[in-house]
Amino acid sequence: MSKLVSHVVPEWLIVPNSVIESTLVVVLLSIVVIALVRRIKFVVKVNKIPGMPGGLSLIGNVFTFLVPPEEFLNRLTGYVAGLQSSGPILRTWTGPFAFCFLFTAESFEVILSSTKLIDKSRHYNNVLPWLNTGLLTSTGSKWVSRRKLLTAAFHFKILEDFLQVFNEQSQILIQKLSAALKVRNDFDIYPFITLCTLDIICDTAMGCNIQAQSQSNSEYVNAVQSMREIVAARLIRPWIQPDFLFQFSNYSGRQKEALKILHGFTDGVIRKRKLERASHSLDKVTALTNQYREDEFSPKKKRLALLDLLIDASKDGEVLSDLDIREEVDTFMFAGHDTTTTSICWTLFLIGSHPHVQVRINEELDCVFGTSDRPATTTDLNELKYLECCIKEALRLYPIGPIIARKLSEDTVIHGYTVPAHTTVALMTYILHRNPEHFPDPELYQPERFFEENSRGRHPYAYVPFSAGPRNCIGQKFALMEEKVILSSILRNFHIRALDRREELILLNELTLRPRDGVRLHLTPKQKHFKLNFN
Numbered sequence: 001m002s003k004l005v006s007h008v009v010p011e012w013l014i015v016p017n018s019v020i021e022s023t024l025v026v027v028l029l030s031i032v033v034i035a036l037v038r039r040i041k042f043v044v045k046v047n048k049i050p051g052m053p054g055g056l057s058l059i060g061n062v063f064t065f066l067v068p069p070e071e072f073l074n075r076l077t078g079y080v081a082g083l084q085s086s087g088p089i090l091r092t093w094t095g096p097f098a099f100c101f102l103f104t105a106e107s108f109e110v111i112l113s114s115t116k117l118i119d120k121s122r123h124y125n126n127v128l129p130w131l132n133t134g135l136l137t138s139t140g141s142k143w144v145s146r147r148k149l150l151t152a153a154f155h156f157k158i159l160e161d162f163l164q165v166f167n168e169q170s171q172i173l174i175q176k177l178s179a180a181l182k183v184r185n186d187f188d189i190y191p192f193i194t195l196c197t198l199d200i201i202c203d204t205a206m207g208c209n210i211q212a213q214s215q216s217n218s219e220y221v222n223a224v225q226s227m228r229e230i231v232a233a234r235l236i237r238p239w240i241q242p243d244f245l246f247q248f249s250n251y252s253g254r255q256k257e258a259l260k261i262l263h264g265f266t267d268g269v270i271r272k273r274k275l276e277r278a279s280h281s282l283d284k285v286t287a288l289t290n291q292y293r294e295d296e297f298s299p300k301k302k303r304l305a306l307l308d309l310l311i312d313a314s315k316d317g318e319v320l321s322d323l324d325i326r327e328e329v330d331t332f333m334f335a336g337h338d339t340t341t342t343s344i345c346w347t348l349f350l351i352g353s354h355p356h357v358q359v360r361i362n363e364e365l366d367c368v369f370g371t372s373d374r375p376a377t378t379t380d381l382n383e384l385k386y387l388e389c390c391i392k393e394a395l396r397l398y399p400i401g402p403i404i405a406r407k408l409s410e411d412t413v414i415h416g417y418t419v420p421a422h423t424t425v426a427l428m429t430y431i432l433h434r435n436p437e438h439f440p441d442p443e444l445y446q447p448e449r450f451f452e453e454n455s456r457g458r459h460p461y462a463y464v465p466f467s468a469g470p471r472n473c474i475g476q477k478f479a480l481m482e483e484k485v486i487l488s489s490i491l492r493n494f495h496i497r498a499l500d501r502r503e504e505l506i507l508l509n510e511l512t513l514r515p516r517d518g519v520r521l522h523l524t525p526k527q528k529h530f531k532l533n534f535n
């Protein structure tokens with residue numbers, strides 16, 4: 001063989017095996033040394049930042065936070081808030097991963113206003129099997145182009161179109177609550193609101209009516225619920241976060257089943273919508289917006305859905321494939337219903353715990369609607385200013401995303417400390433919103449804080465329930481509009497009283513910050529032409 005080679009390759013080009021081997025060893029060693037030096041430099045840089053006490057070498061503060069789910073948020077926020085006096089930024093290690101907790105408006109501004117620091121942390125990976133890299137999870141040029149495209153979908157003209165859905169579904173909700181009242185006056189309102197917002201998001205995102213409020217046991221509704229639970233479970237159980245370990249857990253099979261239903265459903269809706277559009281020769285968004293038409297899922301006239309905009313923008317697969325469309329529709333399904341449900345429930349709980357706030361809302365509702373039971377118009381919603389302050393103040397005390405996490409793509413100076421690239425920064429909105437400098441007596445529920453005259457001069461990053469900057473919540477106007485319609489419908493029909501006290505509630509930071517045992521309310525139907533006065 002070597003004779004054969006020597007015929008083909010000149011003698012001087014043949015390198016002895018020993019030289020190849022030693023070169024390989026040198027190259028490998030150099031790679032290891034470079035990686036080691038980089039790692040040491042990284043650790044030294046991170047450790048210059050004021051750290052959390054009690055960390056162990058190699059595993060850091062992992063055990064500090066290894067607590068049952070219902071204790072996690074309390075433990076974390078209690079710990080970080082208690083250490084605020086040691087500095088405006090706090091570093092910890094969980095295993096090999098460096099974390100910095102941020103809780104000041106100034107540090108939030110550094111991260112959130114940046115157009116470069118847009119990478120989500122690895123904690124978001126748990127939703128990838130469902131959402132793939134849609135708007136919530138994507139980064140780089142993909143996120144930039146999708147954000148531009150999808151911003152059009154939240155144009156106020158399109159939102160006005162959705163008002164009809166918000167009103168229709170709120171009406172069904174009132175019927176469901178009235179029916180429930182025939183059995184008992186106190187109950188957990190959470191499941192009622194969940195099904196209502198699920199119906200709304202299906203209709204507005206996909207243009208189909210799944211009638212979750214009427215058939216709460218539908219396959220799709222159950223699959224959404226399953227995924228919600230699985231993603232939440234992975235968030236608080238680090239050992240099932242890596243996919244190769246997750247596949248051995250009990251959740252894996254359940255996730256496969258749920259995804260089959262969820263993706264199958266979205267695929268089906270996209271296919272049918274495309275066929276419909278082809279048969280109607282509807283390829284322009286404007287044509288669709290102006291032309292309401294029959295929908296196979298519902299006998300009623302239908303309006304434009306977010307899906308239509310995506311199909312339109314897809315340019316027959318040139319710009320977006322069916323898979324691209326699906327990941328965005330799924331993202332809206334995920335980001336657009338649990339969030340509003342939780343926010344509505346917290347607002348109801350806080351209004352129901354503060355009778356004087358409810359009296360003021362009733363006065364506003366009387367002023368706007370009188371005794372009429374007509375649906376809400378855009379003008380009505382603009383006039384519900386006090387109700388809006390109630391929603392905002394609830395989001396201050398209970399931000400739906402109490403922690404937002406980013407992975408730094410470059411070294412970043414925060415409060416004079418250089419936080420190196422690859423560190424995860426955890427923005428603690430829950431603590432930020434309780435800073436007495438911005439919100440005196442921070443634990444009090446005072447919607448008046450958000451009156452224009454009281455908000456003037458407040459740091460622009462002191463209140464960020466929808467995040468802020470280029471990666472803020474794309475659905476915030478949608479959310480506020482939907483919440484105002486649902487809340488005003490409930491409060492026009494019922495007087496509410498919260499049955500639990502705030503200090504008794506156990507908070508769970510799953511996908512959203514929610515009370516573990518729901519929101520128990522006592523509902524009393526309002527008499528027509530009879531004004532309730534609780535002074």
Ligand code: HEM
Pocket residue numbers: 135136137147331332335336337339340343399400401404405465466467470471472473474475476478479
């Ligand atoms: C009260 C209701 C809501 C709250 C409090 C809320 C809050 C947030 C927050 C804090 C973020 C940033 C998350 C992060 O950076 O990790 C976000 C992003 C997002 N939200 Fe919302 N959200 C709400 C409702 C909605 C609705 C109704 C939709 C859609 C219909 C929606 C769609 C999205 C999307 C797609 C993103 C990702 C945006 C991007 O990265 O460009 N959200 N939301």
